[in-house]
Amino acid sequence: MVRVRLDLSYDGTEFSGWAKQAGGRRTVQGEIEDALRTVTRSATTYELTVAGRTDAGVHARGQVAHVDLPREVWAEHRPKLLKRLAGRLPKDVRVWALREAPAGFDARFSAIWRRYAYRVTDNPGGVDPLLRNHVLWHDWPLDVDAMNEAARGLLGEHDFAAYCKRREGATTIRTLQELSLERGDDGIITATVRADAFCHNMVRSLIGALLFVGDGHRTPDWPAKVLAAGVRDSAVHVVRPHGLTLEEVGYPADELLAARSVQARNKRTLPSAGCC
Numbered sequence: 194m195v196r197v198r199l200d201l202s203y204d205g206t207e208f209s210g211w212a213k214q215a216g217g218r219r220t221v222q223g224e225i226e227d228a229l230r231t232v233t234r235s236a237t238t239y240e241l242t243v244a245g246r247t248d249a250g251v252h253a254r255g256q257v258a259h260v261d262l263p264r265e266v267w268a269e270h271r272p273k274l275l276k277r278l279a280g281r282l283p284k285d286v287r288v289w290a291l292r293e294a295p296a297g298f299d300a301r302f303s304a305i306w307r308r309y310a311y312r313v314t315d316n317p318g319g320v321d322p323l324l325r326n327h328v329l330w331h332d333w334p335l336d337v338d339a340m341n342e343a344a345r346g347l348l349g350e351h352d353f354a355a356y357c358k359r360r361e362g363a364t365t366i367r368t369l370q371e372l373s374l375e376r377g378d379d380g381i382i383t384a385t386v387r388a389d390a391f392c393h394n395m396v397r398s399l400i401g402a403l404l405f406v407g408d409g410h411r412t413p414d415w416p417a418k419v420l421a422a423g424v425r426d427s428a429v430h431v432v433r434p435h436g437l438t439l440e441e442v443g444y445p446a447d448e449l450l451a452a453r454s455v456q457a458r459n460k461r462t463l464p465s466a467g468c469c
Contacts, residue, residue, distance in 0.1 A: 195267040197260050198294040199241070201225070203286040205252045206326045206435065212246050221247075224286055225278075229260065232277040233270050244300045244442040245307050245391065250434035252327065255308075255441040259300040267293070297451025298444075302458055306370060306443040308387040311400045311436050315408075316380050328381055329436035333408035337376050340384075340407040344372040346417030347399065355419045355426060356399055357392035365392045372399065390457075394431050401430040 209218035213226075222241055230238050244257040270277070271291075278288050297303065313329040314320055320330045350368040357365045371387040384403070386396050402416040405428065419426045445453050 194261040195264050196294040196298060197262055197267060198290075198292055198298065198300065199225075199258045199260065199288050200290040201256050201258065201286065201288045202254045203252065203256070204326070205247060205250050207285060208249065210247060210249045210251070211243055221253075221286055224283060225258075225288065228278055228281040232274065232281050233262075233266050235266065242300050244304050245439055247437075247439060248394075248434050251437045251439070252435075253439040256439055257300045257304070257442045257444075259294055259298065295447040295450060297447075297454060299450070299454045300442075302454040303444055303450045304390075304442050304457075305445050305453060306387050306389055307391060307439065308371075308385065308441045308443070309391075309396050310438050310440050311384040311386065311396065311432070312381055312438075313384070313400070313404070313432075313436055314381050324381075326435050327438070329433055331404055331408065335382060335404065335407035336409070337374050337382060337407065339409075339413050340374050340403045342413040343403055343406040343416045344374065346414065347372055347420060351420055352423060353392060353395055353420065354423050356395050356402070356429065358394045360393060363392065367392060367395065374403070396437060397431045397434065398429055400436075401432045404432065405429075 203221050205221075207219065208221050211221045213220050213223045222243070226238050226241060239260045239262055241258045241260050247253055247256075275288065275291050282288065311329075312327060313331050313335070315331050315333065315335045317332075320328045348369050348371075350366065352366050353369075354365040359365065368389045369386075370389070371385055374382055374384045376382045384400055386399065399416070402411075402419060405411040406413055406415060411428070419429060444450065
């Protein structure tokens, strides 16, 4: 088998998320796997592994996945595979690059960070109709400086249980490497969120908390207090998915891929504060 890396993007508006689901719902994984099976004329469906599963309505500009193909299939179809996928895939998902992955590469476990952007506008008139599927409208004026002050209190390695939807057996410990917001000349505020990994609903919950600070409903120290409490706060809303885009996934140097993959599979714990 040959492990092939795929770099891809999609508009999540009409998808029920990345992962295949029962009941015939349309998903990004399902569309790509169906197209791959068709263009390689295979009886087998080759399953994709993705860097970060996205929910329904969430977009991706820099998503990464891998697939293991029989060596003879890869050799036969490699020269024209990208163009054939372009002809077979629907217009709201594109594969931009296909290449044999280096030894030890795993799209999910080898990643050292994922970077998302969340876009929101507080324009009293609402969202530009041409951007309505990618920008959230918040109908209160937002103080970006206050939001950035609040964001700084969330950086670092923490248990983000207060901002995640818990999953049985999964840890909620993450290292938040960057959380910053900037208002563009067009008035759209872009939040950049980068971490080694994210638990379910984490980005959208963090943005929900920061919006409450930005519109004056909470003080800048409130999001950090919620984090320290370690439990879901009813005031933290999970904002709508359409403002969220997976922008980029980062990987270490090729010689470090295998070691990173092993490390990422280990369940994390926070350092003990001591017993005495």
